[in-house]
Amino acid sequence: MKVTNIRKTFGGVTALDGVNMEIDKGKMTMLIGPNGSGKTTLINVVSGFYKPDEGQVLFEGRDITGKAPNEVSRQGLIRTFQVPAPFIKLSVMENLLLASEGNPGESFLRAPLRSRWIKKESEIYNRAGRVLELLNLRLPDQLAGELSGGQLKLLEVGRALMTNARMVALDEPASGLNPTLAHKIFEHLDEIKRDFALTLLIIEHRLDIALQYVDYVYAMANGSVISHGKGEEVMNDPKVIEGYLGGTCT
Template identity: 35%
Template sequence: MALLEIRGLTKRFGGLVAVNNVDLSIERGEIRGIIGPNGAGKTTLFNLVSGALSPTSGTITFDGKVVSGRKPSHIARAGLVRTFQRNALFPTYTVLENVMLSRHTQTDESLLKAILGTDRRDEEKNLARCREIIEFLELSQYENDLAENLSHGHQRILGIANALAVEPKLIMLDEPVAGMNPTETAMVTDHIRRMRDDWNMTVVLVEHDMRTVMETCEYISVINFGELLTEGTPDEVSENPEVIEAYLGSEELEL
């Protein structure tokens, strides 16, 4: 069974159908790209899967359990976590404090323990794990820096660290390299591969940088006008006339 199964997913906003009868299957250990022109429905799809929106119809099954329509906190605790286009950080807290806060907020109980200062053994384990995540993402030298003082690229990586603090089985990255220079982009794509290869993470990403998608993802789903247009390997998708037409209305998709 696939880790994430989406069947007949539809979302209507009045007369507008933002996502229309979409079927997707994401296998464990995949790095899957979801692409499409602006307004194609990609962000709405992410919002439906993460629980920010409830579907009009259809089902979302994660790790064998139906999660469609559940609260984002429930879905996150099940192991499905997303990042956002804008950095969802605690700007006046340090890098380490950001990751610790994110880890605690996965359950109300652990947050209460943090406030009351109880269960010191658990707290030491949490601290060690958060430092492991920070080291994995090469943020150790910034551990005591305020999030607001980090470069744009490192702020985006801290957003990924905050998501990893919840111990996801699947992480959804919403435009992870947006606004980055080539050096920062290479750094993030390396982290994405390592999350899968070293930590057995399943990764789904929405990204407009086609070169990043084609070089990082093993399989790509193309959304257009809220519908699944096609799926395939990077080579198959980049040579598909329907994809080329959807993006450029021409004969060549430049990467």
């Protein structure tokens, strides 16, 4: 994905002030920066939730600037909260099946041939099984409402993986989790990235936890990119250190 000169203002507030980024395919890119630096706004712009005032977003070479979220997700880029919240009274497996595009019920209506429907259905089951294994969520029959907070986050990621997305943006997927669980989430994301050849853009504030898993880091402050590079480089950049000491980390 390539983001060029994105500007976004809200009334008098400049949330994004000419942001440029290149997010490599099949890599995990982390977005860091103090509270209010524009991280969430950037994810909202690239996923189609906000229209930028200026600039361009290219995804897989196509211009998706200002396209609606459902159009952007159809092109293969989603943010996790786009997958509707889990149904707490349904099982983990049922939640995964319902999140898939062309879930069994839907494909039944569309497929003119029963055999085609059965083939599609078994593909969806296989994918769900693989997702459960990767996330180490081996509780297909457990009700979503009975999962722990960490397991629910994993289920949310799993449901995003049931769509045909090639890039997933996650806004603080491990927030509120203790370090052990946060590491688990990042380990699973790393495996998923490889297994599904997925591009990941992740906002995370606990740099110490995320750093070992990410391939590339962008640091933002006041609506601009102040540093980017490999994790260690960005973490040792005086501008980043200053930005973090001078502001509240989120």
